[in-house]
């Protein structure tokens with residue numbers, strides 16, 4: 434606005450000066466019709482400029498009516514904060530068991546037998562289990578690898594045993610802990626095994642009622658046959674022992690006598706359990722009526 438006004442004013446001054454000069458020129462000479470017309474035009478222009486200037490001045494004087502900005506207060510819609518209902522996570526899983534106490538890893542130089550993978554402790558996850566011995570070592574060891582945990586056990590009656598290995602696993606009794614069959618002390622013609630269990634970070638050797646580790650033998654010699662059978666229905670292990678009760682004059686067997694014993698498992702202990710109908714019998718013939726094997730139906 435101000436600069437526009439100044440420009441108009443400057444132009445007006447210019448016109449007035451020209452007019453004054455022209456008027457002077459005109460008054461000192463004879464009237465010239467062309468000059469008279471020009472003067473008239475200039476007067477008109479001057480008038481127009483004056484009117485324009487007046488309009489500008491009026492405009493400048495007009496108070497600027499600042500339309501008040503009606504600040505509509507922001508209607509603050511109250512934010513209804515829905516309370517976050519933190520539903521506690523329903524923990525359906527069993528509380529995590531504390532880790533097992535750490536044990537030394539199996540030495541690098543150890544001789545390690547084939548692993549068996551099975552859910553020994555009934556938690557739904559397979560463990561790895563194997564036997565190992567140090568070169569020239571005295572005893573065999575069992576090792577269970579249960580995720581990040583490990584458990585170890587020295588097989589007490591494996592001294593001098595050529596090979597201790599896992600025969601198999603199965604459920605002898607009616608619980609979730611599997612029974613682990615492992616060859617232990619050896620014999621002249623028999624294979625001996627013990628039964629182990631793994632749970633709560635521990636490898637347990639099952640025992641007899643008297644306390645020492647329970648052990649079974651199977652195998653055969655000329656005159657003795659030992660067979661071990663796991664009862665598929667009951668928590669029993671039966672041992673059949675066949676011996677020659679009568680021989681011919683030249684030494685061939687005529688009658689075999691079979692004696693049966695059985696032990697039942699309660700937790701980690703084996704107790705002798707008799708049979709009402711006995712279990713002993715005799716069989717004729719030169720061949721033994723049983724075979725010297727382990728019949729436990731391992732998978």
Ligand SMILES: [Ca+2]
Nearest residue numbers: 552554556558
């Ligand atoms: Ca398991």
Ligand SMILES: [Ca+2]
Nearest residue numbers: 606608610611
């Ligand atoms: Ca069991």
